[in-house]
Amino acid sequence: MYMCLQEVHALLSQLRYTPPSLFHTDVTYMEFLDRVHSSEIKLRAKGLWEVPHPWLNLIIPRSTVHTFAKQVFGKILEDNNNGPILLYPVNKSRWDNQTSVVIPDEEVFYLVGFLPSAIGPHSIKRTLNLNNQIIEFSNKASIGVKQYLPNYATEPEWKAHYGARWDAFQQRKNTYDPLAILAPGQRIFQKTPASLPLSS
DSSP states (O other): OOOOHHHHHHHHTTSOOOGGGOOOOOOOHHHHHTHHHHHHHHHHHTTOSSSOOOOEEEEEEGGGHHHHHHHIIIIIOOSOTTSOEEEEEEEGGGSOTTSSOOOOSSSEEEEEEEOOOOOTTSOHHHHHHHHHHHHHHHHHTTOOOEESSOOOSSHHHHHHHHGGGHHHHHHHHHHHOTTOOSOGGGOSSOOOOOOOOOOO
């Protein structure tokens, strides 16, 4: 999505921020798509890439994104989170609903990615604690946040994640992977022993 400078200024005029803190970089579309890799290259040059990266990617309905932002950016995260934070509006009509990703039932929703590196004061324990605080707040506030690439340990947690789409997801699994051979590490379905033909 491209915006002219006037549109950017009109949007920024509605925000409360310190104008001198604003900066922008003009890049090509390919450079924009590759921006996280650019950060990786810089960290590798400093010997800081081979550390844990407890990234958290969330999908948030438009109707509750302000509630999420007020708590998370205003209270839970007290600094820059030691890595980029990506935030994109997405039109549901542009999304392929045939995938297994769970998206809100709203025309516009947001993808929010927290991409920290656990280095220095940002230890893995501290970073995971911040991630858990974000998830706990989102669940308690019932704002419809879904994790992208979640990591749950039990079937009830996966059922809660998929909600009304669970039956369709389970049917696809039964149809295309009836022995539950694929993706065993996600612990969604138990592997079924194959029936071996008896040799004569």
